Amino acid sequence: MSVSPAPVVRMSGASIGYGDRPAIRDIDFSLDAGQVVVLLGPNGAGKSTLVRGILGLAQLTAGRLELFGVPAAQFRQRHRLGYVPQRNTIVGAVPSTVREVVSSGRLARKRPFAPMRAADRRVVAAVIDTVGLTERADASVAKLSGGQQRRVYIARALAAEPDVLVMDEPTAGVDAANQEILAATLKQLVTAGSTLLLVAHELGPLEPLVQRVVLMRNGRVAYAGPPLPDGEGAYGAVHHHAEPDRHRGGLGLTGRLP
Amino acid sequence: MSLSLLHYSFMQRALLAALLVGLTAPSVGVYIVQRRLALIGDGMGHIALAGVALGVLTTGRPVLTALVAAVAGAVVIELVRASGRTSGDVVLAIMFYGGIAAGVVIISRAPGGTPANLNSYLFGAITTTSRADLAVFALLAALVLTVTVGLAPRLFAVSNDEEYARAAGLPVLAINLLLAVITAATVVISMRVVGLLLISALMVVPVATGQLLVGSFRNTLLLSVGIGLTVSVAGTVTSYYANTPSGATIALLAVVLFTITAAGTAIRARLRRDNHDEAEDHLHRHGPDCGHQGVAHDGHIDYIHDGHRHAVHGAHYDEH
Numbered sequence: 207m208s209v210s211p212a213p214v215v216r217m218s219g220a221s222i223g224y225g226d227r228p229a230i231r232d233i234d235f236s237l238d239a240g241q242v243v244v245l246l247g248p249n250g251a252g253k254s255t256l257v258r259g260i261l262g263l264a265q266l267t268a269g270r271l272e273l274f275g276v277p278a279a280q281f282r283q284r285h286r287l288g289y290v291p292q293r294n295t296i297v298g299a300v301p302s303t304v305r306e307v308v309s310s311g312r313l314a315r316k317r318p319f320a321p322m323r324a325a326d327r328r329v330v331a332a333v334i335d336t337v338g339l340t341e342r343a344d345a346s347v348a349k350l351s352g353g354q355q356r357r358v359y360i361a362r363a364l365a366a367e368p369d370v371l372v373m374d375e376p377t378a379g380v381d382a383a384n385q386e387i388l389a390a391t392l393k394q395l396v397t398a399g400s401t402l403l404l405v406a407h408e409l410g411p412l413e414p415l416v417q418r419v420v421l422m423r424n425g426r427v428a429y430a431g432p433p434l435p436d437g438e439g440a441y442g443a444v445h446h447h448a449e450p451d452r453h454r455g456g457l458g459l460t461g462r463l464p
Numbered sequence: 465m466s467l468s469l470l471h472y473s474f475m476q477r478a479l480l481a482a483l484l485v486g487l488t489a490p491s492v493g494v495y496i497v498q499r500r501l502a503l504i505g506d507g508m509g510h511i512a513l514a515g516v517a518l519g520v521l522t523t524g525r526p527v528l529t530a531l532v533a534a535v536a537g538a539v540v541i542e543l544v545r546a547s548g549r550t551s552g553d554v555v556l557a558i559m560f561y562g563g564i565a566a567g568v569v570i571i572s573r574a575p576g577g578t579p580a581n582l583n584s585y586l587f588g589a590i591t592t593t594s595r596a597d598l599a600v601f602a603l604l605a606a607l608v609l610t611v612t613v614g615l616a617p618r619l620f621a622v623s624n625d626e627e628y629a630r631a632a633g634l635p636v637l638a639i640n641l642l643l644a645v646i647t648a649a650t651v652v653i654s655m656r657v658v659g660l661l662l663i664s665a666l667m668v669v670p671v672a673t674g675q676l677l678v679g680s681f682r683n684t685l686l687l688s689v690g691i692g693l694t695v696s697v698a699g700t701v702t703s704y705y706a707n708t709p710s711g712a713t714i715a716l717l718a719v720v721l722f723t724i725t726a727a728g729t730a731i732r733a734r735l736r737r738d739n740h741d742e743a744e745d746h747l748h749r750h751g752p753d754c755g756h757q758g759v760a761h762d763g764h765i766d767y768i769h770d771g772h773r774h775a776v777h778g779a780h781y782d783e784h
Binding site: 261262263282283284285287289291298299300301302303306307309310311313314316318319322344345346349359362366381 | 624628675
């Protein structure tokens with residue numbers, strides 16, 4: 207008899223925000239192991255807030271949030287969630303190499319004073335190879351293109367050998383060719399059994415990977431289910447709507463659910 | 465030039481103090497610069513001044529009271545930062561000015577005290593470093609270096625990307641507090657040598673110089689420590705022979721070295737560019753089927769790449 211594992215994320219009636227102002231209210235959301243889920247929606251819909259709540263970067267002000275079956279407040283295995291932030295600029299002011307930045311991701315797995323060992327360095331080298339940056343491993347991150355920098359952050363998250371990758375706008379600001387490279391990298395991870403939670407404006411080349419879409423609008427879930435057969439056009443209508451509340455009750459998308 | 469200066473025990477102590485500062489200030493400074501908080505050392509120096517004055521007034525041990533004041537100030541600064549209040553920088557400014565004003569007022573109440581007594585702390589008075597001072601500085605330097613070496617990867621991770629470090633479950637507040645405390649310790653080590661008003665110079669300028677020359681964090685750290693040691697010892701020796709104040713001489717040397725390096729790297733980059741902009745390094749080879757849109761431009765093809773136009777030039781790409 208096998209017991210199915212607890213969902214990676216289970217959120218019910220959750221409000222998440224900063225200070226005492228929730229940016230999203232009363233959200234139900236779940237992510238199962240092995241799934242590829244994308245959060246879609248326009249700017250300000252609450253996609254990033256939801257993700258930041260899961261990562262412990264924004265406060266849960268009401269409702270419940272469990273990670274791997276453990277209430278978020280008691281969850282101590284943060285290394286199981288690999289975070290790939292949306293960054294268009296280098297954060298630290300001092301130059302650092304791809305290997306240095308990726309190595310910092312390994313620390314999530316280490317005790318406070320534990321030194322990096324040969325095994326850690328092998329993992330770092332392997333994940334740099336996974337994102338195709340082996341030849342640039344000792345280059346300064348600041349000298350890389352936007353798409354390459356995004357891959358550095360993916361490698362940093364992978365260095366902790368997480369169960370889930372949480373990516374905020376992985377393709378934003380990345381040109382078409384580099385989006386294809388990113389999609390290929392992610393496909394490799396999905397094939398190897400990774401769970402992915404992606405935030406996106408639009409699916410683009412990631413579309414074939416996605417198993418479930420959660421469409422957010424005004425801090426609420428407007429649609430959750432499989433990708434719509436019409437593809438991006440169906441979601442695209444949401445972006446450009448002049449009166450966002452006109453189709454309350456599922457944006458008219460419910461009729462198309464399988 | 466003879467080494468006659470080494471015959472004087474006060475100069476031996478001065479050079480040892482200079483070595484300790486040259487070693488510790490950039491080791492801590494590299495993380496401060498990385499966090500874009502280059503001026504925080506200045507602020508801690510201001511707060512330490514109130515501690516110095518209290519020490520002069522009460523115990524006659526200004527180094528210890530300065531340490532207490534700087535550490536307390538550092539912890540409060542970090543907690544204010546962590547609370548994320550938008551008024552945080554104003555709170556810091558109030559603490560800094562409060563510190564320096566309290567220092568001047570308190571010292572004026574000390575027996576025979578005048579604000580002039582503070583000069584040796586404001587601008588450094590390396591040759592008055594006592595044996596007891598040196599022992600305290602050595603102890604603090606050992607603490608600072610233990611933390612910066614032992615926790616180097618964590619300090620790097622948190623300073624490089626605090627949000628990521630928090631999401632990864634690293635103890636961000638604890639690491640930031642520790643960095644604040646060792647910054648305060650460095651301020652106290654440095655106050656006899658370069659003075660409280662010039663402390664930031666030795667934390668920041670060697671790092672700013674180092675990062676112009678190398679492309680990795682590790683090499684920036686090593687190079688800036690080398691520069692810190694060089695300018696602090698050379699500045700101390702120069703001040704002995706030229707009869708100039710040590711702290712300002714050291715800081716000035718660091719600034720001159722930075723200026724020469726910055727000018728040199730700018731000229732080198734200019735020559736190498738040969739009047740054109742080289743595109744960022746990339747492995748990708750542009751071609752008809754590469755997926756990047758090609759645009760005809762003056763008899764060649766520019767490829768649109770991440771919003772730039774790249775054109776082949778020898779072994780690299782130019783920005784067009």
